[in-house]
Amino acid sequence: MKRSHKLGLFAAGAISVLAAAAVATVATAAPTATKLVGSKVGNFMLADQTGMGHELYYYKNFDAVVVVSSAQGDKVSDKAEAAVAKLQQQYKGKRVHFMMLDSGAKSDFTKFEGRPGSADVAVLSDNLQLVGQKLGVEKTGEAFVINPKTWTVSYHGPIDASFAEKKTDKASVSAAVDALIAGQSPAITEAKVNGSKIDFAARKQAATFTKISYSKDVAPILANKCVACHTEGGMGPFKMNSYEVVKGFAPMISEALVSKRMPPYHSDDHGSKWGDDMRLTDGELKTVVNWIDAGAPRGEGEDPLPTAAKPAPKWPMGQPDMIKTIEAFDVPASGIVDYQARSQATGLTEGKWLKAVAWANATPTVHHALAGWIPNVDPKGRGFSWNVALGGYGPGGVPNLTPDNTGIFLPPGGSFAWQMHYTPVGKPVTDKTEVGYYFYKEEPKYLLRQASITDFSLEIPAGEQRHLETAYIEIPQDMQIFGTQPHCHSRCYSTKLRIRYPDGKEKVLLNQPRYFFEWQREYHFDGMLDVPKGSLLIADYVYDNSTDNTFNPDPKKLVTFGEQTSEEMLFTFFRFRFKGETVKDRHDDWFQELQGNVVFGALDDNIDGKLVPAEFRNDPRFKSVVQFLPMVDADKDGALSKAEMANATKMMATMRARPAAAGAAPAAAPKEDAGAAAMRQAATGETH
Numbered sequence: 001m002k003r004s005h006k007l008g009l010f011a012a013g014a015i016s017v018l019a020a021a022a023v024a025t026v027a028t029a030a031p032t033a034t035k036l037v038g039s040k041v042g043n044f045m046l047a048d049q050t051g052m053g054h055e056l057y058y059y060k061n062f063d064a065v066v067v068v069s070s071a072q073g074d075k076v077s078d079k080a081e082a083a084v085a086k087l088q089q090q091y092k093g094k095r096v097h098f099m100m101l102d103s104g105a106k107s108d109f110t111k112f113e114g115r116p117g118s119a120d121v122a123v124l125s126d127n128l129q130l131v132g133q134k135l136g137v138e139k140t141g142e143a144f145v146i147n148p149k150t151w152t153v154s155y156h157g158p159i160d161a162s163f164a165e166k167k168t169d170k171a172s173v174s175a176a177v178d179a180l181i182a183g184q185s186p187a188i189t190e191a192k193v194n195g196s197k198i199d200f201a202a203r204k205q206a207a208t209f210t211k212i213s214y215s216k217d218v219a220p221i222l223a224n225k226c227v228a229c230h231t232e233g234g235m236g237p238f239k240m241n242s243y244e245v246v247k248g249f250a251p252m253i254s255e256a257l258v259s260k261r262m263p264p265y266h267s268d269d270h271g272s273k274w275g276d277d278m279r280l281t282d283g284e285l286k287t288v289v290n291w292i293d294a295g296a297p298r299g300e301g302e303d304p305l306p307t308a309a310k311p312a313p314k315w316p317m318g319q320p321d322m323i324k325t326i327e328a329f330d331v332p333a334s335g336i337v338d339y340q341a342r343s344q345a346t347g348l349t350e351g352k353w354l355k356a357v358a359w360a361n362a363t364p365t366v367h368h369a370l371a372g373w374i375p376n377v378d379p380k381g382r383g384f385s386w387n388v389a390l391g392g393y394g395p396g397g398v399p400n401l402t403p404d405n406t407g408i409f410l411p412p413g414g415s416f417a418w419q420m421h422y423t424p425v426g427k428p429v430t431d432k433t434e435v436g437y438y439f440y441k442e443e444p445k446y447l448l449r450q451a452s453i454t455d456f457s458l459e460i461p462a463g464e465q466r467h468l469e470t471a472y473i474e475i476p477q478d479m480q481i482f483g484t485q486p487h488c489h490s491r492c493y494s495t496k497l498r499i500r501y502p503d504g505k506e507k508v509l510l511n512q513p514r515y516f517f518e519w520q521r522e523y524h525f526d527g528m529l530d531v532p533k534g535s536l537l538i539a540d541y542v543y544d545n546s547t548d549n550t551f552n553p554d555p556k557k558l559v560t561f562g563e564q565t566s567e568e569m570l571f572t573f574f575r576f577r578f579k580g581e582t583v584k585d586r587h588d589d590w591f592q593e594l595q596g597n598v599v600f601g602a603l604d605d606n607i608d609g610k611l612v613p614a615e616f617r618n619d620p621r622f623k624s625v626v627q628f629l630p631m632v633d634a635d636k637d638g639a640l641s642k643a644e645m646a647n648a649t650k651m652m653a654t655m656r657a658r659p660a661a662a663g664a665a666p667a668a669a670p671k672e673d674a675g676a677a678a679m680r681q682a683a684t685g686e687t688h
Contacts, residue, residue: 036136036156037189041146044131045259045514046101046124047268052116052466052494052542053513054099054124055259060148061548062095064180066173068159069132069142069198070123071104076141076163076195083159084121087173096177099124103132104140105199112270112508116496116542117466128282129200130258130289139195145176145186154180157191165192202290209294214243215301218291221284222246223308225263234312241309247296254292257285264519271498271508273526276398314360317399320436322347326418327381331365331429336564337422341384343415345377353407353440357391358399360434367421367565368487368520369393371400371435375414384417389450393433394487394520403482403528406446406577423565446577447586448482451594453497453539455570455602457619460491460559465546469570472500472538472601476593478579480528484510486539487571490517490551491559493544497572500607502534509537517551517565522575531576538607539572560618599649600642610639624652 045055059065068084070077081100088098102109103126113119126132135144136156141163145155155176158164164171171191179186212218222240230236240246246253256262257280265278280288291297327342357371371390374383390408391400402408422431455471486495497510510523531537547555553566561569581587603615603622613629616622625632625640625648632648633640640648 035190036144036153039136039153041144041151041153042134042255043259044134045261046126046131047511047513048099048119048122048124049112050114050116050119051112051268051270051496051508051511051513052122054122055514056146057151058548059097062097062148064096064154064177065146065148066096066098066177067135067144067146068098068100069137069140069144069195070100070102071140071196071198072102072107074104074140074196076139077102080141080159080163081121081123083163087159088121090174091177094181096181098122101126101132101135101137103129103137103198103200105129105201110270112511115468115470116494116540117468128286129202130286132198133200133202134258137198137200139193139197141195142193143173145173145180147180155186155189157188158193163193163195165194202286206290206294209290210297212287212291212294212297213301214291214297214299215303217287219243219246219304219308221280221288223304225278225280225284227305227308228312229263231309232311233314239309241305243298243303243305246305247298250292250296254289257289264516265521266512266514266516266519267523268511268513270511272510272523272529275524275526277526315358315436317356317358317436317438320358321439322437324416324435324437326420326431326433326435328430328432329420329422331363331422331431332424333427334424336566337424339563340420340422341382341417342420343374343378343381343383343417345415346373346410346413348410348412348414350412352410353444354390354402354410354437355407355440356399356401356438358436358438359393360436362393362433363429363431364425365422365429365431366393366433367423369421369433370419372417372419373410373414374417375411377413377415383415384419386419390416398521400522401483401524402448402575403446403577405444406448406482407440407444407583408448409583421563443583445582447581447583448575448577449591450573450575451591452574452598453537453570453572453601454598455539455541456561457603457615457617458559458561458568458570459617460543460545460568462556462558463546465544465548466493467543467545469541469543470538470605470607471570472536472604472607473594474597474601475531475533475535475537476597477587477590478533479531479576480579481525481531481574481576482528483522483524484572484574485520485522486510486512486515486541487520487569487573488515488517488541488543489565489568490553491543491545491549491568492517493542493549495542495572496540498538498540499531500536500538502532515541522573528577536601536607537572537574539570541570543568596646600645610637610641611645612639625649 043055043057045053047053056065068080070080084098084100100121100123102123109125109127141159143157143159144153147154157171160172161167161169168191171188176186227240228234230238230240232239238245238249263278267274324344329340331337370386370392372384372386373388373390374385453471453473455469458469460467484497492515495512495515496508498506498508500506545552545555545559559568561567578587578590603611605615613626616626629640632644632651634644
């Protein structure tokens with residue numbers, strides 16, 4: 001096979017995790033017999049060659065799932081891919097899902113091809129060989145037909161007669177799938193395949209896994225990567241404080257690690273290196289999983305976990321210089337809660353340079369929160385603006401940091417302001433989130449700014465399982481990016497951030513094969529990312545508006561941009577500093593130019609530098625632009641260039657001002673929700 005692809009990540013809710021853990025452990029060693037029919041198949045999630053993830057148990061309501069083994073550079077695999085493509089067409093519209101599994105020891109998993117979800121045949125990247133190893137793969141071209149009702153292998157053999165070791169017309173994927181659709185068992189369940197052998201190194205080493213030391217090899221990994229959350233007062237659902245606990249949860253731990261559900265750091269390792277990477281290394285992951293597969297032996301030596309499992313500190317960065325408790329809010333058991341804008345006087349008598357913001361005591365009702373600064377003090381403690389953005393919080397969030405010698409200036413006076421988005425969780429909850437502020441002792445050299453790639457005009461068709469939306473922003477001056485954070489809601493399936501350099505070359509910066517709303521964080525580059533003037537930062541988001549998305553509020557709804565979880569968002573925030581800008585030599589004009597590029601990048605879906613009427617879609621602010629497009633289309637090509645769009649925007653402003661100048665009340669603008677307004681304000685610099 002010629003495709004190249006990269007390992008992805010998986011996350012599931014606690015209930016599905018427990019179910020998956022019960023069936024996830026299959027012997028590492030190759031089975032003594034080739035018969036695999038009836039064996040349980042544990043949940044897994046891997047990325048395909050475009051970077052989008054595929055989770056096995058997502059297809060729980062399907063009639064069949066077909067997995068075909070493969071490896072790059074293998075003729076049988078190339079032939080198998082063509083055969084799978086034909087089968088996909090044969091069963092189009094039916095509840096059957098096809099995917100190929102590349103477990104090749106020599107396959108190249110370093111590149112992605114195309115936009116997320118664009119592959120004709122999804123080829124999953126099993127670069128650690130753990131999925132193929134557990135499934136029982138031995139050769140390329142092996143087909144596994146899995147019954148989602150039992151999560152067992154119903155058929156293991158050739159795709160059709162041309163892949164069989166001994167020719168047979170009865171052993172085939174289509175025969176097995178037809179049987180499952182009819183609610184029956186396949187007539188033939190096992191047949192040998194004429195494929196190329198795939199070398200699984202771990203199978204040769206399986207006898208040595210019982211010698212992996214818990215105290216010297218496994219426990220130190222857990223103490224370093226897991227115990228920080230799995231401790232008293234931590235976010236983890238259980239305390240990982242002894243061998244006995246680890247042994248009891250071993251199946252779940254194996255499933256969580258193999259699927260990359262844990263640790264909750266859902267970027268894959270493609271593209272960028274992260275300075276705050278929480279993930280286990282490949283070697284660490286294999287050590288723990290192989291130890292569990294060997295029975296999780298205790299062995300000799302002292303248990304390091306009781307000492308490592310210390311109570312989680314309320315403020316991991318130490319006591320903040322200032323703590324503010326957001327006004328208590330009673331979240332009802334159900335219903336829709338409007339955004340809550342809260343503020344408190346800073347009490348600052350002199351300007352301060354902000355170094356970091358941390359959050360504590362947030363309840364599960366906090367969908368997300370934004371922190372800002374406003375110049376006034378409201379006697380009722382209301383008001384919010386993100387023009388001076390101080391970070392934000394999402395479930396599982398970590399402190400909002402700044403790079404060394406780089407800060408955000410807070411003038412004396414004014415108020416800290418927060419926009420709180422609460423979501424009911426089935427019972428009444430009172431939230432009293434605390435926010436800690438850390439200040440520089442001396443003035444830093446550099447100024448930290450924040451902007452975003454966004455799309456206010458997105459439209460997700462009802463029932464669509466994989467819908468792609470793309471937005472971008474053009475960078476007007478050389479900059480260095482500190483960190484980035486994607487944000488979307490319950491229909492969001494996967495996200496990607498890529499950069500297109502001025503010479504046209506592209507690189508993936510962040511890839512989340514699966515986006516999980518319950519874990520949102522900022523990803524910090526390992527060293528500042530240099531972005532030259534003229535580059536495009538491009539965000540690709542895949543949404544799932546189908547009935548198969550268990551978190552989907554309403555699959556029959558055409559979904560547009562909005563603040564509630566029943567609506568959707570596309571925001572990729574990034575915090576940065578301009579090269580050549582210092583605290584003593586500010587360039588606010590550069591920032592205004594950057595903000596001015598947001599809207600065009602939000603509308604230009606195909607990134608061709610022109611806007612046609614269809615690209616304005618549902619955004620009511622631009623109805624007049626579409627109406628009068630021929631008037632501002634200077635070159636008469638039926639589309640608006642960036643310059644023509646700027647002229648159109650000026651024309652709209654003039655038209656809105658005319659009624660007021662004539663003594664009439666200006667036409668009312670469409671009402672925008674509070675969440676969208678705040679984020680748009682920060683993204684574009686617009687105040688109305």
